[in-house]
Amino acid sequence: MSSAQNSDSVSHLTQREAAEIDETLMGPLGFSVDQLMELAGLSVATSIAEVYKPSEYDRVLAICGPGSNGGDGLVAARHLYHFGYKPSVCYPKRTQKPLYTGLVTQLESLSIPFLSVEDLPLDFSKDFDIIVDAMFGFSFHGTPRPPFDDLIKRLLCLHGYDQTRQKRPVIVSVDIPSGWHVEEGDIGDEGIKPDMLVSLTAPKLCAKKSSGPHHFLGGRFVPPVIADKYKLRLPPYPGTSMCVRIGKAPNVDISALRENYISPEFLEEQVESDPINQFRKWVDDAIAAGLREPNAMALSTVGKDGKPSSRMVLLKGVDRGGFVWCTNYESRKACELCDNPHASLLFYWDGLNRQVSIFLRLALFHLSTLPAGSLKMVPLFSPSLSKLESYLLDVKNQTEQFF
Ligand SMILES: NC(=O)C1=CN([C@@H]2O[C@H](COP(=O)(O)OP(=O)(O)OC[C@H]3O[C@@H](n4cnc5c(N)ncnc54)[C@H](O)[C@@H]3O)[C@@H](O)[C@H]2O)[C@H](O)CC1
Numbered sequence: 001m002s003s004a005q006n007s008d009s010v011s012h013l014t015q016r017e018a019a020e021i022d023e024t025l026m027g028p029l030g031f032s033v034d035q036l037m038e039l040a041g042l043s044v045a046t047s048i049a050e051v052y053k054p055s056e057y058d059r060v061l062a063i064c065g066p067g068s069n070g071g072d073g074l075v076a077a078r079h080l081y082h083f084g085y086k087p088s089v090c091y092p093k094r095t096q097k098p099l100y101t102g103l104v105t106q107l108e109s110l111s112i113p114f115l116s117v118e119d120l121p122l123d124f125s126k127d128f129d130i131i132v133d134a135m136f137g138f139s140f141h142g143t144p145r146p147p148f149d150d151l152i153k154r155l156l157c158l159h160g161y162d163q164t165r166q167k168r169p170v171i172v173s174v175d176i177p178s179g180w181h182v183e184e185g186d187i188g189d190e191g192i193k194p195d196m197l198v199s200l201t202a203p204k205l206c207a208k209k210s211s212g213p214h215h216f217l218g219g220r221f222v223p224p225v226i227a228d229k230y231k232l233r234l235p236p237y238p239g240t241s242m243c244v245r246i247g248k249a250p251n252v253d254i255s256a257l258r259e260n261y262i263s264p265e266f267l268e269e270q271v272e273s274d275p276i277n278q279f280r281k282w283v284d285d286a287i288a289a290g291l292r293e294p295n296a297m298a299l300s301t302v303g304k305d306g307k308p309s310s311r312m313v314l315l316k317g318v319d320r321g322g323f324v325w326c327t328n329y330e331s332r333k334a335c336e337l338c339d340n341p342h343a344s345l346l347f348y349w350d351g352l353n354r355q356v357s358i359f360l361r362l363a364l365f366h367l368s369t370l371p372a373g374s375l376k377m378v379p380l381f382s383p384s385l386s387k388l389e390s391y392l393l394d395v396k397n398q399t400e401q402f403f
């Protein structure tokens with residue numbers, strides 16, 4: 001996901017403009033509310049997934065209001081479920097229109113729990129990792145009426161945890177932080193302070209006052225005719241993404257970065273006796289899991305000066321005789337291997353929580369048996385290594401002959 005321009009260079013809409021754009025999209029431009037809501041809710045879910053991984057933040061509570069903002073929350077909850085989160089929904093003022101009853105049925109069919117306000121804990125901090133605030137969007141006026149006034153107060157209580165440094169759920173506001181004035185923002189500085197704001201179509205004026213670490217734009221459906229009419233300056237969406245970050249990503253404390261690795265048990269008796277077979281099995285798993293470049297490996301070599309260097313290369317083949325990869329014979333790695341045939345390979349399969357490290361030495365077979373530009377390396381654990389030793393002869397002489 002690329003970062004977009006800073007929030008000052010992006011257009012902000014008044015309440016009236018936001019409503020007008022909505023009417024134009026759903027009038028002369030032929031969109032249906034269902035369509036726009038689906039795309040809006042998907043944008044919210046993908047923005048959340050960009051920042052808060054389900055491995056750490058899977059317990060989601062979507063608090064949904066009576067209007068379309070609430071509908072966006074219902075759609076987002078469904079997508080989050082399919083992304084691997086465990087959403088619950090609080091939807092106290094249900095709208096009896098087919099679009100909304102349909103969204104509720106879809107969530108019920110996924111066994112997503114619907115919690116009444118009374119069912120909800122007074123303190124959200126222990127039960128949830130993410131609160132999706134989908135109570136009010138750009139049609140909000142005045143001050144929140146029950147039961148949303150109380151729900152907003154419970155969100156406000158969460159800010160108290162910032163002082164105590166205890167973990168609290170993050171708040172993700174859909175389009176407008178609920179309770180804020182759509183244009184003036186957090187009047188009196190007494191409202192909720194979302195950690196993430198997902199603006200839809202274009203940010204509303206209140207977004208200028210949002211100082212949370214994450215601001216995303218979603219609703220990738222604005223046609224040029226609208227963008228031109230309202231002179232909208234919006235960041236381009238990267239690739240096929242449904243969301244784009246506005247402004248800079250926050251500075252991250254590197255020492256605090258830590259994934260919780262949860263993997264199935266791997267017992268000694270499950271390990272193949274032949275390490276090459278074990279390796280092949282794990283490569284197959286990485287391919288089956290759809291990981292990007294499962295054959296990518298870090299190759300570390302050490303030159304004449306004793307200084308190590310590493311780079312990523314692609315494995316081109318593996319068998320009992322060794323590991324094959326390609327190089328320009330004049331490259332730094334090839335020259336270093338010529339001086340010192342020892343090297344190590346590291347495969348890291350993120351997503352499977354697996355890595356394999358292999359120590360090898362360069363073996364040169366008749367190059368005609370390998371594709372042009374290839375080198376073959378023998379793992380040091382290989383039983384054939386001693387036999388190969390005699391075959392390798394003086395590696396240095398050979399390499400000089402071939403490079
Ligand atoms: N084109 C787009 O950008 C799209 C945006 N979407 C989302 O739709 C909302 C706007 O939806 P709308 O139905 O017009 O209004 P709200 O959801 O903001 O809420 C209206 C709802 O709330 C009640 N209400 C208003 N003020 C109060 C109050 N003080 N206390 C209690 N209740 C209040 C009012 O009676 C209504 O029932 C936009 O922000 C986006 O999130 C679409 O999903 C896609 C297209």
Ligand SMILES: [K+]
Binds near residue numbers: 069134135173175176
């Ligand atoms: K909201």
